[in-house]
Amino acid sequence: MVKDNLKNIRDEMNNACERSNRNLDDITLIAVSKTKPNELIMEAYESGVRDFGENKVQELLRKKEELPDDVRWHMIGHLQTNKVRQLLGNTVLIHSIDSIRLADTIDTEARKKGIHVDGLLEINIAKEASKYGFIEEELEEILPIFARYKNLHIKGLMTIAPNVENSEENRKNFKKLKKLSVDIIDKNYDNVEVEFLSMGMSGDYIVALEEGANLLRVGTGIFGKR
Numbered sequence: 001m002v003k004d005n006l007k008n009i010r011d012e013m014n015n016a017c018e019r020s021n022r023n024l025d026d027i028t029l030i031a032v033s034k035t036k037p038n039e040l041i042m043e044a045y046e047s048g049v050r051d052f053g054e055n056k057v058q059e060l061l062r063k064k065e066e067l068p069d070d071v072r073w074h075m076i077g078h079l080q081t082n083k084v085r086q087l088l089g090n091t092v093l094i095h096s097i098d099s100i101r102l103a104d105t106i107d108t109e110a111r112k113k114g115i116h117v118d119g120l121l122e123i124n125i126a127k128e129a130s131k132y133g134f135i136e137e138e139l140e141e142i143l144p145i146f147a148r149y150k151n152l153h154i155k156g157l158m159t160i161a162p163n164v165e166n167s168e169e170n171r172k173n174f175k176k177l178k179k180l181s182v183d184i185i186d187k188n189y190d191n192v193e194v195e196f197l198s199m200g201m202s203g204d205y206i207v208a209l210e211e212g213a214n215l216l217r218v219g220t221g222i223f224g225k226r
C-alpha cells in the first residue's frame with residue numbers, strides 16, 4: 001500500500017521534473033506521518049524514505065525514540081514556545097517559525113543548549129484568517145531582525161496553501177512564494193538564506209514542484225486518510 005503510493009508519487013515527481021526541467025535529486029519528499037503508527041512509517045522507511053514530518057512535539061519525540069536513528073525529523077506544525085526546549089536537537093528543520101516571539105525563544109534555548117538550529121519562516125501566502133504565519137507585507141520589517149540571532153538560522157520559506165478543489169488554483173500562491181524567495185535573496189539579509197522552499201501537500205505537490213518547491217510535505221497521499 002504505502003510502497004505502491006510512494007512509487008506513484010515518485011513517478012509523478014519524476015514526470016513533473018522532466019516537464020519543468022528540474023532535477024529530481026534536488027527535491028526532497030517529506031512523508032507526513034502525524035497520527036500514523038510506526039508500522040506504516042516503517043513501510044515508507046523500507047521504501048527508502050528518510051525524511052518524516054510531524055506536527056506535534058510529543059508525538060515527534062516518541063516516534064524518534066522508537067524508530068531508526070537515521071530518520072530525519074521535520075517539525076511542520078505550529079510550535080508553542082513552552083515546547084521549544086524539548087524539541088530542540090531532535091529535528092533537522094523547523095518549518096513553522098510563525099512569530100518573532102517563537103524565533104526569540106528558539107534562539108535563546110538553542111544558545112543554552114549550545115546547538116545551532118535551522119528553520120523556515122512560515123508565510124501565510126493567501127492571508128487566510130485561519131492560518132499562522134507572516135504575511136508578505138510585514139517581511140521587510142521582520143527580516144532584518146534575524147541578524148541578531150546567533151543560534152537560529154533561517155534557511156527558507158514554508159507555506160500551507162489554501163485547501164482548494166483543483167490544485168491549479170494554488171499555482172498563483174506557489175508562484176508568489178517563489179517570487180518572494182527570489183526578492184529575499186536579492187536583498188541579502190544577514191542570517192537569512194533561502195535554500196529551501198517547503199510547499200505542496202497531497203493535493204497540490206505536483207503544481208508546487210513545477211513552481212519551484214524543493215521540500216514537498218505529503219501525508220494522505222502516502223499513508224492514506226487520517
Ligand SMILES: *Cc1c(COP(=O)(O)O)cnc(C)c1O
Pocket residue numbers: 032034055076077160201202203217218219220221
Ligand atoms: C498534515 C500536513 C501536511 C500533509 O497534508 P496531506 O494533505 O495529508 O498531504 C503537510 N503540511 C502540514 C503543515 C501539515 O500539517
